[in-house]
Amino acid sequence: MTQVALAAVAAPSAGPGRRSRNRLKGAGWLTYAMLGLTAFVFLLPFYYMIVVGSRTMAEINQTPPPLTPGGNLWTNIRAALEQQNIGKAIVNSLLVSGSVTLCTVLFCTLSGFAFAKLRFRGRNALFALAIGTMLIPPSLGVVPLYKIMADLGLAGSLWSVILPTICTAFGVFFMRQYLHQALPDELLEAARVDGATTTRTFWSIVLPIARPGMAVLAMLTFMASWNDFFWPIIALNSSNPTVQVALYNLGGGYVPDQSIILAGTLVGTLPVIVVFVLLGRQIVGGIIAGAVKG
Amino acid sequence: MSVFTGDSARGAARRSTVPVASPVPDPSVDAETDAGADAGRGGAGWPDDDHQSGEGGWRKREIRLRLLRWEARFAPYAYVAPFFVVFAAFGIFPLGYTAYLSLHDYRLGSEMTWIGWGNYEWLFGNPKFYNALWKTFTLGALSTIPQLLIALGLAHLLNYRLRARNFFRVSMLMPYATSVAASTLVFSQVFGRDNGFVNWLLSLVNIDAIDWRNGNWLAQIAISAIVMWRWTGYNALIYLAGMQSIPMELYESAAIDGAGKWKQFIHITLPGLRPTILFTIVVSTIGASQLFGEPLLFDFGNPRGGAVSQYQTIGLFMYEQGWFYFQLGKAAAVAWVMFVLILGLVLINVGLTRWRTRESR
Numbered sequence: 001m002t003q004v005a006l007a008a009v010a011a012p013s014a015g016p017g018r019r020s021r022n023r024l025k026g027a028g029w030l031t032y033a034m035l036g037l038t039a040f041v042f043l044l045p046f047y048y049m050i051v052v053g054s055r056t057m058a059e060i061n062q063t064p065p066p067l068t069p070g071g072n073l074w075t076n077i078r079a080a081l082e083q084q085n086i087g088k089a090i091v092n093s094l095l096v097s098g099s100v101t102l103c104t105v106l107f108c109t110l111s112g113f114a115f116a117k118l119r120f121r122g123r124n125a126l127f128a129l130a131i132g133t134m135l136i137p138p139s140l141g142v143v144p145l146y147k148i149m150a151d152l153g154l155a156g157s158l159w160s161v162i163l164p165t166i167c168t169a170f171g172v173f174f175m176r177q178y179l180h181q182a183l184p185d186e187l188l189e190a191a192r193v194d195g196a197t198t199t200r201t202f203w204s205i206v207l208p209i210a211r212p213g214m215a216v217l218a219m220l221t222f223m224a225s226w227n228d229f230f231w232p233i234i235a236l237n238s239s240n241p242t243v244q245v246a247l248y249n250l251g252g253g254y255v256p257d258q259s260i261i262l263a264g265t266l267v268g269t270l271p272v273i274v275v276f277v278l279l280g281r282q283i284v285g286g287i288i289a290g291a292v293k294g
Numbered sequence: 295m296s297v298f299t300g301d302s303a304r305g306a307a308r309r310s311t312v313p314v315a316s317p318v319p320d321p322s323v324d325a326e327t328d329a330g331a332d333a334g335r336g337g338a339g340w341p342d343d344d345h346q347s348g349e350g351g352w353r354k355r356e357i358r359l360r361l362l363r364w365e366a367r368f369a370p371y372a373y374v375a376p377f378f379v380v381f382a383a384f385g386i387f388p389l390g391y392t393a394y395l396s397l398h399d400y401r402l403g404s405e406m407t408w409i410g411w412g413n414y415e416w417l418f419g420n421p422k423f424y425n426a427l428w429k430t431f432t433l434g435a436l437s438t439i440p441q442l443l444i445a446l447g448l449a450h451l452l453n454y455r456l457r458a459r460n461f462f463r464v465s466m467l468m469p470y471a472t473s474v475a476a477s478t479l480v481f482s483q484v485f486g487r488d489n490g491f492v493n494w495l496l497s498l499v500n501i502d503a504i505d506w507r508n509g510n511w512l513a514q515i516a517i518s519a520i521v522m523w524r525w526t527g528y529n530a531l532i533y534l535a536g537m538q539s540i541p542m543e544l545y546e547s548a549a550i551d552g553a554g555k556w557k558q559f560i561h562i563t564l565p566g567l568r569p570t571i572l573f574t575i576v577v578s579t580i581g582a583s584q585l586f587g588e589p590l591l592f593d594f595g596n597p598r599g600g601a602v603s604q605y606q607t608i609g610l611f612m613y614e615q616g617w618f619y620f621q622l623g624k625a626a627a628v629a630w631v632m633f634v635l636i637l638g639l640v641l642i643n644v645g646l647t648r649w650r651t652r653e654s655r
Contacts (some may be wrong), residue, residue: 015542018614027454033461035451039465042527045480046468049490052483061489063497107376114373126374133381135640137584140633141388141611143395143616143626148388150402164384168379197362199371225475229587230609247475251482252595258483269476276471280464287528 053263060259080264089246096158096242101167104221105214111204112175117188120155134169139230146234160235170216178213216286219279226272243268396626413627422642423605426611434582437518441526442574449533466527474587482592485516510604517605520588528576536570537563576643583636584609608632
């Protein structure tokens with residue numbers, strides 16, 4: 001859903017990083033109260049994760065249930081790490097999400113540049129095809145994909161989750177929209193007059209200009225890849241899991257202790273939360289820039 | 295707009311007898327692909343060539359021009375190739391193969407046997423399939439409709455000039471950054487029967503503990519709550535983006551005409567947002583039709599979707615056939631029915647969009 005969600009039928013009307021003065025005035029206390037309540041509801045589960053994850057099972061079962069964190073966090077995390085190989089899962093997820101992000105950003109910037117600024121036969125048809133593929137949910141091909149990976153001897157290996165996602169239609173679309181606005185034709189003209197080849201132009205002129213867009217795409221891709229669930233739980237097994245597979249096994253296996261499950265969940269979610277706290281503004285800006293507008 | 299056709303590249307090369315200062319500092323060091331290196335030498339070489347006379351210089355120049363032209367013609371295809379290779383190998387080929395598999399009796403590790411429409415006959419005669427279809431629909435409606443309405447309201451609030459604007463925005467997007475697995479595990483605890491947070495809140499107003507997991511509608515409401523928690527803030531930001539592209543003057547003149555905030559929302563914001571709203575409906579519909587992880591983990595990883603399959607979605611049904619009973623042929627048939635359904639939904643949505651747009655003209 002993430003991949004599809006940002007794609008747009010219409011072009012965004014302004015580039016990322018735009019500052020809009022276009023805002024309604026007169027936010028009263030009611031506005032703040034409602035927004036504050038919503039933010040509270042949205043953030044509460046994270047807090048609750050910490051509360052339950054840092055208590056013992058006996059404490060959780062008390063009435064009323066505890067509402068503040070306890071002192072059992074490290075014990076629970078250690079127990080969770082023993083139950084499922086979460087340490088290995090985090091390394092695996094870093095490998096998968098890192099390589100997927102690198103490939104996606106590079107390939108999507110290349111094709112985004114081609115679709116935005118180069119003229120070649122069949123360009124519009126190919127672009128329409130690329131956009132059309134976003135409507136095909138990836139989960140539909142899992143049965144043969146599983147067979148293909150088994151035939152290739154890749155079943156259970158990280159390659160089976162990396163390969164299918166190294167270039168996404170959403171990324172192509174996103175970079176195309178970005179470069180279409182951010183890359184002035186005059187620069188390309190100048191490079192051409194200098195006798196630079198297309199490839200040289202790409203490395204020397206397009207890449208430096210594309211960098212902010214690439215950063216946003218990288219964050220979105222990393223998040224989507226880190227959180228990918230459906231295909232990894234089919235393709236991977238518990239001996240070589242990504243974080244989501246480990247969490248699935250943690251919640252699906254016979255672990256009656258909720259505090260251990262949520263301590264493990266906390267560990268598996270922490271990397272994304274850290275990224276988000278540090279770069280949340282940029283991610284928000286990227287999503288707003290990539291959305292469909294009127 | 296487009297500069298690099300083969301012919302213009304050649305023309306450019308002809309014209310560039312005088313070296314033009316590069317508008318950007320020359321970072322040719324950071325990337326020395328074959329073509330890049332060629333280009334580097336070619337670019338630097340031009341002026342010198344012009345001082346050369348005689349056959350050799352001209353021939354060299356001709357070859358270089360041809361290379362340049364050739365490169366300019368084929369580079370775009372090379373650039374877009376990775377996407378289409380990946381899509382062909384892991385998108386369209388598996389989809390076609392799914393159709394082929396769906397006509398076979400196929401268990402993992404054993405031979406395929408052709409059985410024609412057998413899997414589809416089994417599917418359309420199976421009450422569990424209709425149950426899954428219906429649950430996908432009810433869960434989709436329960437999670438999508440309130441979600442988009444709340445998102446619209448939130449976007450409206452976020453569109454005011456606010457203090458702590460970024461705090462509100464980021465906190466609304468935090469659930470979106472959380473994985474399906476993580477959020478479902480947390481909400482499993484929140485909706486627990488004996489020690490859950492929600493039941494504790496209800497006990498404060500003297501409502502007895504609710505067995506969320508074993509109810510029919512109750513379980514569906516709990517699952518919808520997870521979906522809504524993850525996606526409402528995201529959709530609110532999408533709507534906010536749409537709202538910010540509505541010209542401020544419209545609101546100002548409406549205010550002068552005496553229209554209150556509610557009227558402004560109904561008569562200016564909503565019509566301006568129509569493409570965005572229709573788009574989010576399409577996307578949410580596709581997302582809802584594939585609901586999988588939440589009901590799977592809400593039942594502790596069991597694909598039956600509750601004790602009496604009261605929240606088994608079509609995606610879970612497919613997973614159950616393929617990876618629980620190892621009936622991959624049947625799972626493939628389910629996947630194709632899903633595909634046709636989604637295609638139908640998208641076409642209806644697109645048709646609706648066209649129809650609405652034509653109507654508004």
